[in-house]
């Protein structure tokens with residue numbers, strides 16, 4: 001999921017799988033669609 005977070009008075013969009021922050025909601029959603037951060041099988 002993409003979570004919104006407030007930082008330095010600005011709204012950021014955070015990928016809940018890997019913690020990456022985006023300043024654009026669409027960028028965050030695009031990242032989320034191919035994010036491997038929440039998949040344990042990705043880690044060897």
Ligand SMILES: [Zn+2]
Nearest residue numbers: 015018035037
């Ligand atoms: Zn991610």
